[in-house]
Amino acid sequence: MSMFANALACLLSLSFAFALWRVRGMIRVTLLMLLFVLTSVLYTSHVGNFLLPTLECYPFRMVALSFCFYTTGLRENRRRYMVLAQTFWLWLELMSAVSLVQMGETAPWLRLAAIAGIAFGSGFMARISREIEFGLIVLWMAVWMFF
Amino acid sequence: MNYKVVGIVFIAACFLLLFSIGGSLWDGSFGLFLHDGSWKFPETPFIFWLIMSQAGVLLSVFMLIMNVRIHRRTSLLLELSSLCCLVVSIFYSIFCSSAITIESNVYGIGILGFMSLLFFATHLAAADSAENVKLCRELSKIRRPLAWIMLPTIFWVAASLSLDYARVENPVWMGSFFPLYVVACVFYSGFALLIALLSFENYYNRLMERFLVLSSWFMAILFFWMYHLKGEGCLMSLVFACAVPQLFFIGFIRENLWGRLLVSVCILFGILLKCDFMVNLHDAHFFSNLSFADAGILFMGVAMFVAIFLAVRFLLSRFFENDEILMGEEDETTDGEFPVAEPVKTYSPFSAPEFKVVRLPVLCGIMAGVVYGYWTSDWVNLAEPIAAYVSCVLVCLQPFIHMVFFKRRGRK
Numbered sequence: 029m030s031m032f033a034n035a036l037a038c039l040l041s042l043s044f045a046f047a048l049w050r051v052r053g054m055i056r057v058t059l060l061m062l063l064f065v066l067t068s069v070l071y072t073s074h075v076g077n078f079l080l081p082t083l084e085c086y087p088f089r090m091v092a093l094s095f096c097f098y099t100t101g102l103r104e105n106r107r108r109y110m111v112l113a114q115t116f117w118l119w120l121e122l123m124s125a126v127s128l129v130q131m132g133e134t135a136p137w138l139r140l141a142a143i144a145g146i147a148f149g150s151g152f153m154a155r156i157s158r159e160i161e162f163g164l165i166v167l168w169m170a171v172w173m174f175f
Numbered sequence: 176m177n178y179k180v181v182g183i184v185f186i187a188a189c190f191l192l193l194f195s196i197g198g199s200l201w202d203g204s205f206g207l208f209l210h211d212g213s214w215k216f217p218e219t220p221f222i223f224w225l226i227m228s229q230a231g232v233l234l235s236v237f238m239l240i241m242n243v244r245i246h247r248r249t250s251l252l253l254e255l256s257s258l259c260c261l262v263v264s265i266f267y268s269i270f271c272s273s274a275i276t277i278e279s280n281v282y283g284i285g286i287l288g289f290m291s292l293l294f295f296a297t298h299l300a301a302a303d304s305a306e307n308v309k310l311c312r313e314l315s316k317i318r319r320p321l322a323w324i325m326l327p328t329i330f331w332v333a334a335s336l337s338l339d340y341a342r343v344e345n346p347v348w349m350g351s352f353f354p355l356y357v358v359a360c361v362f363y364s365g366f367a368l369l370i371a372l373l374s375f376e377n378y379y380n381r382l383m384e385r386f387l388v389l390s391s392w393f394m395a396i397l398f399f400w401m402y403h404l405k406g407e408g409c410l411m412s413l414v415f416a417c418a419v420p421q422l423f424f425i426g427f428i429r430e431n432l433w434g435r436l437l438v439s440v441c442i443l444f445g446i447l448l449k450c451d452f453m454v455n456l457h458d459a460h461f462f463s464n465l466s467f468a469d470a471g472i473l474f475m476g477v478a479m480f481v482a483i484f485l486a487v488r489f490l491l492s493r494f495f496e497n498d499e500i501l502m503g504e505e506d507e508t509t510d511g512e513f514p515v516a517e518p519v520k521t522y523s524p525f526s527a528p529e530f531k532v533v534r535l536p537v538l539c540g541i542m543a544g545v546v547y548g549y550w551t552s553d554w555v556n557l558a559e560p561i562a563a564y565v566s567c568v569l570v571c572l573q574p575f576i577h578m579v580f581f582k583r584r585g586r587k
Contacts, residue, residue, distance in 0.1 A: 054243075058389050065393060069400050084352040084404055105242075112240070115327065123334050124351035126555055130342050131349060 029083065031173075033075040038172045040071060041090050042165070045097030065091055081131055085124050092117035096168050100161040107153060110164075114147035139175035146171070176492070177377040180432065181485055184375075188478040195474055198467030207468040216469040217271035219451040219461075220476050224264035225284070225336070226357070226446065230365035231257035232291045233329045236322040237362075247298070248495050249380070252372045252488075253365065254295040259484045261288045263476050271472065280339060283332045286560040290328065290567050294321050297571060299494050313574030320533040320570055324540075328563040333358050335556050340453075347456060352404060359397055360446055363390045363416070367442035374436045384423055384435075391420040391442075409452035411462070416445025447473075533570060540566030 029037075044064040051057055068087035076083040095113040102109055121143060125135035146167055153160060199205040207214045231253035238245050261284075268275055301314040334354035341348035366387040373380055395417040402408035419441040428434035451461040488495065522528075544562030548554045 055385055055389070058386070062389060062392055062396075065396055069396055073400075073403060078404065081350055084350045085355060087400070088352075088355055119327070119330055119334070120351075120355065123338070123354045126338055127341075127349060127351040127354070130338065 029076055037090050038169055041094040042097055044094045048098045049101040064094060085120055089120055092120050093172055097165060100164060106156060110150050111147055114143060118143045118147060142171045142175050177375060181375050185481045188474055188481050192474040192478050195467050195471035199471050202467050204466040204468035214274040217267055217274040217472055218454050220473050221264055221267040221275050222450040223447045224260050224476060226361050227364055228257055228261035228264055229329050229333055229361050230368055233361055234365035236325045239319055239322040240326060251298060251495055253369060255487060256368055256372055257291050259480050262483055263480050277344060280336055280556050282557055283560045286564045287328060287332045290325055293567055293571055313577055317532055317570050320529050324563050324566050328560055330358060331559040333361055356397055356401060363394050364446045366390055367439045370435055370439040374432050388420055388423050391417045409448050409458050412445045412448035415441050536566040536569030539569055
């Protein structure tokens, strides 16, 4: 996948997180998540090359990134859900890495380490201010784009 | 408990089992029961019950972590169903040992089973407030920390099982999407199982039913993605597992106990078809090759599950029922439990009461996992389950240590 398509996927995740911030209620949030899964699947199938094994989980990685963005806007138990969302992303990346190793491909261990590091670090945050929220979003975007 | 529904379901399962065994004598497939190594069908129900053995506990743990308020009875039913499904899958692995050749991560499943048992036992003991109030309070404190330890373990074990299966048994499934698909199936079957189990209790939970319908759409998307990736998929499983749940939009079916039960059984059948497709890679394999012996081994599992579940449910009915009256829907948004207005507390990092409970056990667990991984180089299959096992045991010991310690200090 090209750098531009990758960046666009990241922006798409951010836009869905933005939409999720504006919705209240468990059922509505789940419905929006469903719409996002559908969109990310359609997006990946449109721009991706299916011969690449790394793209199998790409739409769900987009969803995981969107969850991470979404947790910055939560009012209660933010730190807890932030760590949970990042752990989900980490799990997806770990499974991708293991399956890539099984297929004889190179796994993105640096990305895994970066996500694990941020997830661990976010557990130390006492009060998450607007600036820290912004910083976290930029960090996740950087991990998505460059690792 | 609705004894009429339970009785009819159990008698129907036994009747179908006897009919299938009789039929196997008629079509000559009875010999397959007598340890025929070429018999491949038992792998399908074995995988199905293995998936189901994680479904109930995963849903219970997830609800607890996500603060979704459900009745204690609902979560107890889920946890108990997981243990019963595990017993059925163990039965399959013993009874059809020559037919089931899957190299599964036995220790990982065993550890998860033990942790599920601990989780269920602490839940039961915490519910029994008549015996020892202090112990109950201590045990209820460790439920959520246990859930925090169990959730990643379930994900880990399910993923390592699916990765192993793809590597050893069926290379078609190799890839990063398959573990996610398996975990999604586990989650979805948990919802279907819950609707069926609540029907046994004469109880109807609208919230869970809505989540089931939403999950069916998720599963449909995942199915089409899998079809897109691999170029094949079981359409019949899509019909049973994803199309049939849409019947919940029809008021008559939704409100009718038998309608709900039938829809949830159809979903579980759809999951079974998915398992069959996973083993045989042929869309119509299940229907075209089903012999009476196959049906017999299938219904044997169903009858066994219903029998074990009902026996344990009956024995532990005082824990399940207490003074609750559960007839029909109480509220659309909750599972009948009245929301408690709790003041929002903010804790500094790593100082929340739940974290205080888990920090030392998890640290010991991680050390045990790292030592295990270092000595055996097995980081994928058992490092995390061993870490979780040590953490779980230490967390469960805490209430007893606290009680003994505070008792002595009180005497001084």
